[in-house]
Amino acid sequence: MxxxxxxxxxxxxxxxxxxxxxxxxxxxxxxxxVMSDLSKTFQExxxxxxxxxxxxxxxxxxxxxxxxxxxxxxxxxxVYTRKLARWNLPNAQANIWFIGGLGSLNGNTSEGSxxxxxxxxxxxxxxxxxxxxxxxxxxxxxxxxxxxxxxxLGASFYEVDxxxxxxxxxxxxxxMSFVSKQYEYTPMLRVIHNRYxxxxxxxxxxxIRFNFMYNY
Numbered sequence: 682m683x684x685x686x687x688x689x690x691x692x693x694x695x696x697x698x699x700x701x702x703x704x705x706x707x708x709x710x711x712x713x714x715v716m717s718d719l720s721k722t723f724q725e726x727x728x729x730x731x732x733x734x735x736x737x738x739x740x741x742x743x744x745x746x747x748x749x750x751x752x753x754x755x756x757x758x759x760v761y762t763r764k765l766a767r768w769n770l771p772n773a774q775a776n777i778w779f780i781g782g783l784g785s786l787n788g789n790t791s792e793g794s795x796x797x798x799x800x801x802x803x804x805x806x807x808x809x810x811x812x813x814x815x816x817x818x819x820x821x822x823x824x825x826x827x828x829x830x831x832x833x834l835g836a837s838f839y840e841v842d843x844x845x846x847x848x849x850x851x852x853x854x855x856x857m858s859f860v861s862k863q864y865e866y867t868p869m870l871r872v873i874h875n876r877y878x879x880x881x882x883x884x885x886x887x888x889i890r891f892n893f894m895y896n897y
Contacts, residue, residue: 706778706803707737707762708896714739720890722746722860723829727760735764741782745827745859748888754788754859756797756820778803786822795822801829810837812849820859827859835871846874851882 708714708731718725722745729739741760746753759782766777779802786797801818812835819828835851849871856864867890869882877895884890 705776705805706780707731707735707764710734712896714894714896716892716894718890718892720884721888722748722865723857729760729762737762741784745857747860752788752790752859754786754790756782756784756786756799758782758784758797758799773806773808775806776804778805780818786820791825797822809840811835812851827857829855829857831855843875846872848872851880 706714706716707729710731710733712731714729714731714737716725716727723743725741725743727739727741729737731737739760739762740758742755742757744753744755761779761781763779764776765779768775779800781801782797782799784797785794787794797820799818799820801816803814803816805812805814807813812833814833815831817828817830819826831853832855833851833853835849837847837849839847841847851869851871853867853869854864855867856862865884865886865888867882867884867888869880869890869892871878871880876897877893879891879893881889881891
């Protein structure tokens, strides 16, 4: 069915595209994306290239450690990201993503490197003023596994034009089973533009967190 869009509807879609940096783990076709997540217990840096509007291939390096630094592990993976589904609603958008990695993992909990596979899913829903996300990813090696489960809620302070930065407040609950059995709650201030976001905050236990994404 052929759709006709008013200027207002077109503008709204552009705004959704801008706020997609809230959640989208891949960019538009033929674009590169650089992402990081930095805290004491978890550090990750990844780069991917979107071969289509639905597929991206890249690499990721990450490290996890317990709060007392007693247990540590590091991994390097080739990562594939796939947009499984998208719903363009009248005033919102929802997505389901697959994120899977394959590579090597080492740490002080075992001798030598092991092959690691890390399948995961992410579900998100967003408008220009509200954002929610839930994700889970499992890291499986021979004889062991761990997982990272997270949920986020976010709200923007006010509406902006497409090419203007927009401030948000985001609260995340995250559990990394390798690090702790408890959830970590972190409020963060986020600034979004149509090509990047940066966010910074501290968990309720005082752990500093900094993230960024840039799409080009």
